Amino acid sequence: MTNKTNSPQQVEQGEPGKLDRRTAVKAGVLAAIGLGTGALFRGLTSVAGAGEPAAPPAAGKADGTPDPAVGELVRADVGGYRGKDGAERVAVASTCMQCIAACGIIGYRENGHIAKIEGNPHCPNNRGMVCAKSQAGLNQVYDPDRLLHPLVRVGKRGEGKWKRLSMDKALDLVAFGGTIAGGEVEGLKSIYESGPETFMFHYGRSRIKNAQNHFQKTAFGSGTQGNHTSICETAKWLGNEVTMGKHYDVNDVAHSKYVLIFGANILEAHTGHSYIAQRLIEAKAAGAKIVTFDVRLSNTAAKTSEWVPILPGTDLAVILAMTNIVLNEQPYGRPLYDETFINKWTNVTVDQLRKHYARYTPEWAETESGIPAETIRRIGLEYGASKPATIVTYRGFVGHYNGAQAEWAAKTLDAVAGNFNVKGGTNVKFGGKSKDAYNDIVAKENKSATRKAKKLKIADGDNLHLPTHHSCQWIYEMIADGSHGRPNLYMTYVYNGAYTTGDCERNREILCNQEYFPFVVAVDVAMSESAECADLILPDATYLERWAIESAASFAMFPFLQIRQPVAPPLGEAMDMQDIFIQLAQRIGGDMAVLHPYGTAEEYIQASIELQAADNAKRNKTFYTSETKPLQTDAWAYFKKYGVLLQATGPIYHAQEKKLKDTDVAGKVVDDKTGVIWDPHKAHVSDEDVQTKGYTGSKKAYTGYVGQMVDGVAYKGFKPDKINKSGLFEIHSEFMKAGADKVMADIKGFLNPDEGWVAQHLAEGLPSWVPVPEHRKRTTDQLIMISFKVNVQIHSRSQNCKWLQEIYHNNPAWINPVTARRLLGADIKEGDLIRVRVDMVELPWRKGKGVTQARDITARIHLTEGVHPDVIAVSYHCGHWAYGRYASGRQVATELSGAGADAEQIWWQQRRAAAKDPKQWSEITGVHPNWIIPNIPARVSGQFRSNDTVVSVSRVS
Amino acid sequence: MVATALRLLASIFQREADRPLLEYIKAHRQELLTSFGLDPLEGLDGYDLDEAVDALAAEYCRIFVGPVGHLPPVESVVLGEGRFWGPSTETVVNFYVTRGISLPEGSGLLPDHLSVELDCLAILEERGHHQDAKAFAGEHPLRWLTDLIAHVKARATSAFYPAFIEAAQGLLTARYGG
Numbered sequence A: 001m002t003n004k005t006n007s008p009q010q011v012e013q014g015e016p017g018k019l020d021r022r023t024a025v026k027a028g029v030l031a032a033i034g035l036g037t038g039a040l041f042r043g044l045t046s047v048a049g050a051g052e053p054a055a056p057p058a059a060g061k062a063d064g065t066p067d068p069a070v071g072e073l074v075r076a077d078v079g080g081y082r083g084k085d086g087a088e089r090v091a092v093a094s095t096c097m098q099c100i101a102a103c104g105i106i107g108y109r110e111n112g113h114i115a116k117i118e119g120n121p122h123c124p125n126n127r128g129m130v131c132a133k134s135q136a137g138l139n140q141v142y143d144p145d146r147l148l149h150p151l152v153r154v155g156k157r158g159e160g161k162w163k164r165l166s167m168d169k170a171l172d173l174v175a176f177g178g179t180i181a182g183g184e185v186e187g188l189k190s191i192y193e194s195g196p197e198t199f200m201f202h203y204g205r206s207r208i209k210n211a212q213n214h215f216q217k218t219a220f221g222s223g224t225q226g227n228h229t230s231i232c233e234t235a236k237w238l239g240n241e242v243t244m245g246k247h248y249d250v251n252d253v254a255h256s257k258y259v260l261i262f263g264a265n266i267l268e269a270h271t272g273h274s275y276i277a278q279r280l281i282e283a284k285a286a287g288a289k290i291v292t293f294d295v296r297l298s299n300t301a302a303k304t305s306e307w308v309p310i311l312p313g314t315d316l317a318v319i320l321a322m323t324n325i326v327l328n329e330q331p332y333g334r335p336l337y338d339e340t341f342i343n344k345w346t347n348v349t350v351d352q353l354r355k356h357y358a359r360y361t362p363e364w365a366e367t368e369s370g371i372p373a374e375t376i377r378r379i380g381l382e383y384g385a386s387k388p389a390t391i392v393t394y395r396g397f398v399g400h401y402n403g404a405q406a407e408w409a410a411k412t413l414d415a416v417a418g419n420f421n422v423k424g425g426t427n428v429k430f431g432g433k434s435k436d437a438y439n440d441i442v443a444k445e446n447k448s449a450t451r452k453a454k455k456l457k458i459a460d461g462d463n464l465h466l467p468t469h470h471s472c473q474w475i476y477e478m479i480a481d482g483s484h485g486r487p488n489l490y491m492t493y494v495y496n497g498a499y500t501t502g503d504c505e506r507n508r509e510i511l512c513n514q515e516y517f518p519f520v521v522a523v524d525v526a527m528s529e530s531a532e533c534a535d536l537i538l539p540d541a542t543y544l545e546r547w548a549i550e551s552a553a554s555f556a557m558f559p560f561l562q563i564r565q566p567v568a569p570p571l572g573e574a575m576d577m578q579d580i581f582i583q584l585a586q587r588i589g590g591d592m593a594v595l596h597p598y599g600t601a602e603e604y605i606q607a608s609i610e611l612q613a614a615d616n617a618k619r620n621k622t623f624y625t626s627e628t629k630p631l632q633t634d635a636w637a638y639f640k641k642y643g644v645l646l647q648a649t650g651p652i653y654h655a656q657e658k659k660l661k662d663t664d665v666a667g668k669v670v671d672d673k674t675g676v677i678w679d680p681h682k683a684h685v686s687d688e689d690v691q692t693k694g695y696t697g698s699k700k701a702y703t704g705y706v707g708q709m710v711d712g713v714a715y716k717g718f719k720p721d722k723i724n725k726s727g728l729f730e731i732h733s734e735f736m737k738a739g740a741d742k743v744m745a746d747i748k749g750f751l752n753p754d755e756g757w758v759a760q761h762l763a764e765g766l767p768s769w770v771p772v773p774e775h776r777k778r779t780t781d782q783l784i785m786i787s788f789k790v791n792v793q794i795h796s797r798s799q800n801c802k803w804l805q806e807i808y809h810n811n812p813a814w815i816n817p818v819t820a821r822r823l824l825g826a827d828i829k830e831g832d833l834i835r836v837r838v839d840m841v842e843l844p845w846r847k848g849k850g851v852t853q854a855r856d857i858t859a860r861i862h863l864t865e866g867v868h869p870d871v872i873a874v875s876y877h878c879g880h881w882a883y884g885r886y887a888s889g890r891q892v893a894t895e896l897s898g899a900g901a902d903a904e905q906i907w908w909q910q911r912r913a914a915a916k917d918p919k920q921w922s923e924i925t926g927v928h929p930n931w932i933i934p935n936i937p938a939r940v941s942g943q944f945r946s947n948d949t950v951v952s953v954s955r956v957s
Numbered sequence B: 001m002v003a004t005a006l007r008l009l010a011s012i013f014q015r016e017a018d019r020p021l022l023e024y025i026k027a028h029r030q031e032l033l034t035s036f037g038l039d040p041l042e043g044l045d046g047y048d049l050d051e052a053v054d055a056l057a058a059e060y061c062r063i064f065v066g067p068v069g070h071l072p073p074v075e076s077v078v079l080g081e082g083r084f085w086g087p088s089t090e091t092v093v094n095f096y097v098t099r100g101i102s103l104p105e106g107s108g109l110l111p112d113h114l115s116v117e118l119d120c121l122a123i124l125e126e127r128g129h130h131q132d133a134k135a136f137a138g139e140h141p142l143r144w145l146t147d148l149i150a151h152v153k154a155r156a157t158s159a160f161y162p163a164f165i166e167a168a169q170g171l172l173t174a175r176y177g178g
Helices: A021-037 A137-142 A167-176 A188-194 A209-220 A234-243 A273-285 A299-303 A315-328 A339-345 A350-357 A362-369 A373-385 A403-416 A437-445 A472-481 A504-511 A577-588 A590-594 A601-618 A635-642 A687-692 A740-750 A757-762 A802-807 A817-824 A884-888 B002-014 B019-027 B029-036 B049-065 B087-098 B114-127 B130-139 B141-155 B160-176
Strands: A089-095 A104-110 A113-119 A151-153 A162-164 A178-180 A183-185 A199-203 A249-251 A258-262 A289-294 A306-309 A389-393 A426-428 A489-493 A520-524 A536-539 A548-550 A560-564 A644-646 A676-678 A705-710 A713-715 A783-788 A813-815 A833-838 A856-863 A871-875 A949-955
Touching (some): A021 B002, A021 B019, A089 A635, A137 A802, A162 B049, A167 A178, A167 A536, A188 A199, A188 A577, A199 A209, A209 A437, A209 A577, A209 A590, A209 A601, A234 A403, A258 A373, A289 A299, A315 A350, A315 A362, A315 A403, A339 A403, A362 A373, A389 A403, A437 A601, A472 A504, A548 A601, A560 A635, A577 A590, A577 A601, A635 A644, A813 A817, A813 A833, A817 A856, A817 A949, B002 B114, B002 B160, B019 B029, B019 B049, B029 B160, B049 B160, B087 B114, B087 B130, B114 B130, B114 B141, B114 B160, B130 B141, B130 B160
Parallel strands (some): A089 A560, A199 A489, A258 A289, A289 A306, A520 A536, A783 A871, A813 A856
Antiparallel strands (some): A089 A104, A104 A113, A151 A536, A178 A183, A249 A426, A676 A705, A705 A713, A783 A949, A813 A871, A833 A856, A833 A949
16 A cells, blocks of 8 residues: 655755755756746635734534525434534535436535535425435536546547636637637637527536527527437337327325326436335325336336236236226226216227227237236226326336337326326426526517527437437437437537447447537537547536426426526636526627627526516416415515425316406417417417318427317316317327328338237327237347446446445346346356347338447346336446446556555456457446347337347356 | 745745746846756756746646646645645644735635745745744645655656755755754
């Protein structure tokens, strides 16, 4: 071990405080240079008159509570906190962003740094509780490999040679272009003037959508934008949009008597993770039955009442069969379906449904899913009889070719059983609403400065049916193809697209190609496998250092707002992306500057809240405190202090039943065909189109939706989003029906001879069976590879967190021991090394594109009966090489190994070398399954099919 | 004189060298060689000044900034605490606080960055608080400079940063060691 205390050299000793000769010479030479340069570093401030060592500052009040500054919580607000070693510790309410759940947090700042994170007890969602990931948020801020300064490439793209730039110079480079590594790049100002659509903004979990849309679309005029939704839930959102209108559903599990979970690991990784998890446990304690259909015994499955292993991609078959049961069986002498809801709020009749679903018997579903018919019947009956009940679905359920159809079917089952928009059932999302200061003030008062955004058509894949949330994993292929144009400036924001989607090798090949991407700017907190391909990297402020208004889906069942505010100022030159937008707009000047009048992100966020408060006053509404009392004080001050602003005082159910006032419908149009009340003017639809095309046929008519006529009464209904559906709960979907031909073209070659009925069913526009094509060609020695998340990691943005990596840093492949012995030999044992090889079936719609070059990975085997025998399960999270020391397991300074007490405990000390090839297993960092998952989108939704890959396994000799 | 010297070293490690700095170093090259036995411009003779500035910017990044294989010149990281703002940072901050020295909030600087610690020593020198400076140097920069030097030497492709990090250690040892 290295001795950390250097041995002082023998020096000539002089009188204390006086310079000895040798020191004087050394210092004199350096001083001469320093005085000459004239720009010496001064970072510290020396208080005049100070000097002698002083006593430490007082710890605050006698109880250890410091006096709070404005906007800071006090002991009574947060249940107590302590100073450490006499240091002042202040509490700042904010919002977590380790995962998408956005829990309310309290960040404790001590001596200028963040010392601890706890849950905010005032937040209605998480009620003071947070998970391990949230508490490890400190690691994001203090990651020693974090990007603190802009970096510009000085070598070839991807070569890893950089130099630091000041933030000013870096922003100039983005705005005005210039020379990078000997080549010229075009800046935003030039693009703004010549072809704004060639500025592409591609974001990961940004949570600043208003500001980014204002900058890029409204002000700059580019709609060329990519997101990351199809990695997670594009198919789910489409299934929701065609039925209930909005894209996000909330399962009110706290009040459910029966919870059916399909492919959703909600105790570990749900989009509402910590707060749906605590409510599920409360429901279980209150006697609810919870059944989990999953290919894997996740911690969720283990904690629920019953785990039903299911073959990947066949959940749809089980749900169709359960719907059949609910429609037809009456075990207690009464229907299990809700005829009132069906007749009033859907666009079908019970008879129509019975006829369509008759084919989907439990016995048929058994042949597809492998689940015994009796189990399907029993659970279907239990679900139908236990009201209220709810069906929870997520990525394990929708990350398939048939994901959108499955979600459509799940929503239908909830609706048929009378479990929709009811207490304890499945509800349309409630989220808080805030005015957006850019939209409300700036754009409206400066309309002439705004632009109608143009875009390159590269985000929606190639010949997909309804990619309402795009197909992000296919964007690089679209850019390589070039038929729809290429971006001149590609800016990523906290998006590691080359590694978080499939075909990683192909992604990097495209992203590093300067012909495809002339100028790549990455804005991120830390280096990534994608940022390696950038020309310029800007350091982003972490979520604990920046501003936003959050409106997470409310599992409290009423709307509220949350603040995200800096717990501490950004380190280094890191900058809030919203401030970067302001800085860039000011550089571009003209209308861009006019449309960005706020000096900082904080000013913009404050203006938004103050506008909402003013709007409340105008409408005779109010914010409420966390104790559900009308807010009597300044909204901004309360928001900063407590972190939340409530917009209702209690749960809201039956939201669609809200009757509209006469003033709501005055001057609006009722569409004859659908009964939709709408405002064509708001939707920018001409009178002629209103007459000739009507609501459903007019472009983006849904943006003018007001309500729905039902039996002569105007209701709020199920408000549409993204498509022109009615305000009914549409079980029959013309939108899904319209994609039937494309689906049939894909799957017809994979159907059995006796499955001619599949085409007919699809054409009926009701939820129908669609098999995953590749799975039909699977042989008995092939497995289906699925991926999953664990409770201490986020998909791809937590591996720089030391505390989390210490807990979970490699990811053995789960295989059932019976399967392992059959395919790999009777002597296969836990921990043996295996090769997982993708066996790509030729799919008719692939047309030779998206064929990954990396065809296999290696992994350690984990033998467990907690996985379906036809499955190999490999988690996400692992296998990074460019994401800092913790994610990559690479020592930055070998001479420091074992240096500090903490360093000795780091997992990689035992085995020093990280893998050289990230496709191969590493004990330190595992391996990522994305290398061999094809990016081919699901045809209907554009979903990344993370759970469809057919593979073979073999031993590594 | 010592304070100015410390601030020069702080400037060198705070960010990459600029043209004026290189010009002055060039002018004092022989004196540096005589005083420290170090030639920071060794290996840069083939470059003109602008090229040297560019080369040193890449070198600074490679050694201290990253994004890969670097080691920030920050006490908590070099001491193996595995993070910015580790326990040693808190000790440093407490020292500043008790001496009426502060890091302006929002400056983005880390209190235990080598530059800031050298700046602290400069302030103490200006105050004439030699014993205080000696205590701080012994408990902080002199505890970790050797390891930083090893890293700098391992990563450097020119003599510039190894020379100045050794000069820093030489000056601090001469002034505060023993």
